[in-house]
Amino acid sequence: MITVGINGYGTIGKRVADAVAQQPDMELAGVAKTRPNFEAEAAVRNGYPLFAAIEDRMPLFEEAGIDLAGSVTELVEKSDVVVDACPSGVAAQNKSMYEEYDTPALYQGGEDADLVDVSFNARGNYSAAAGASHVRVVSCNTTGLSRLLAPLQEQYGVEKARITLVRRGGDPGQTSRGPINDILPNPVTLPSHHGPDVNTIFPDLAIDTLGMKVPATLMHTHSVNVTLESTPTAEEVRDRFAEESRLFLIPERLAIDGAGKLKEFAHDAGRPRGDIWENCLWEESISMEGNDLYLFQAIHQESDVVPENIDAIRAVTEQADARESISTTNESLGIGL
């Protein structure tokens, strides 16, 4: 059994904790949280040992009537791997603590690639993380692009990828984000960070990315163009994508026109929190014009990295190869809409 600690119990941390608890080969040592808010209460209700992420704040939890199992250093000490899901920038400050206890750590995509030994995507470069001490699971968008580009590169060769990422302004719980009633080039300058971030997984891939922000909170949506080195038919590309376990091809008959219906579909399917771990590709959008492939895909920013974190835990501890790990993760979570 791999003993896993989660430092940070917000959007990503709570989902990874639930996923760890469902794995046949993992044990959740506990979760660490800075404040006794609604998420801390939920952790206790779930029966997860709760640790104070900041030692000085332990009395705040006591005052709120929330029982602590200890402070974060104790959690790190007893874990074989720590998943750091703290807000961007905080993780960098935690790195020395993980080194002190000689505990391998996973960081999230908001951290700088320079912080770690290797950036990780299960489909893209699983084996690169073997035995590493500091691994970054790339962001939701980079994960979505890596899953899509890996089979294309292997099967057809990629001459150049050009992606416009139309990004949700914030998550449903991020009440202070914008924009309202606007479409913002963001960043205005090129490239957006996504292209270079994909290159942390596929160093030699030619990719240009443009980012925009709009008043939506449910999912990101990518307008994808990939100039291939060969000219398969659209149907052949669709069939190739259908073999990938983390690409969900939305059939036309479902009449799903956007993220709202996708989330509704996920809720109806009994998914926890309506999470969608897979890339969602509109099947009818998959088109070939000469050697130019086009398609639309939606990416659930809150959850598509969850299975990737689980796979990264096995990759750093060398407990399974890519195929075994992805299969175990998929089966335990119920991936495959």
Add this chain to the structure above:
Amino acid sequence: MITVGINGYGTIGKRVADAVAQQPDMELAGVAKTRPNFEAEAAVRNGYPLFAAIEDRMPLFEEAGIDLAGSVTELVEKSDVVVDACPSGVAAQNKSMYEEYDTPALYQGGEDADLVDVSFNARGNYSAAAGASHVRVVSCNTTGLSRLLAPLQEQYGVEKARITLVRRGGDPGQTSRGPINDILPNPVTLPSHHGPDVNTIFPDLAIDTLGMKVPATLMHTHSVNVTLESTPTAEEVRDRFAEESRLFLIPERLAIDGAGKLKEFAHDAGRPRGDIWENCLWEESISMEGNDLYLFQAIHQESDVVPENIDAIRAVTEQADARESISTTNESLGIGL
């Protein structure tokens, strides 16, 4: 003087009427409206002769206390050119009336290209409309793309254009439109109608377009990629664009991040209704990667076709060549932010 009648006094019609009234070589014969709503009242307040677009409804105007100058057939008869700005589809029903009175007619971009002799963009194909009886001024997005692609094709050659159009869901006054809180591939299938529509202006241009809809009402925003046949620097392309009178390059120092601030800027500049007749290109976004040009541009859906309608009036009546007409239109309206 060219005597101009406007059939349809909504979003486009009222703007074209105002613009006609400002031209030194045109006279507004009047405007026709189906209903005595707030826009009909505004026409009368502006001193524009008001005609009933549907003869049976003339009593409704009387009941509302709005004086009519007659019915639409009288307007058509006394006009040298009619600008039809009726809702999409209605114009097709009006065509036989214009033919009956032998009055050349301009239609808007929502109509089918097959309805007319020629589709029109002042920068793209002005002279093609000379002496034509039925001319379609292409839509806001196609106008924006044509203005951008014309100088690129002339100066550098276009190998292929790939555009993602992130479209506002509706105009500010269209209270029954969506989406709310979503990003919709729209249409899901490729291409969107914009690419083929650009080909009505530039028949041989290779262009693929993808459309999306988002919860915004102010302007459309395009993520543009054009693979050029040569490799100018980004600065050279910027300088070339700066020579175009209907391309506004947003300087970085203005700190304009989206359509909200663009509209605010237009209002502060005293523009009627905050209209923005020019394409708005973010200067910092103009980038070259190899021979791939990238940029973002915003398009004001309610007004960028207004100067094009004015130029089309001169084109069909053969009263000026492209250079003269564009110059007169620009000067009279105050184009050039």
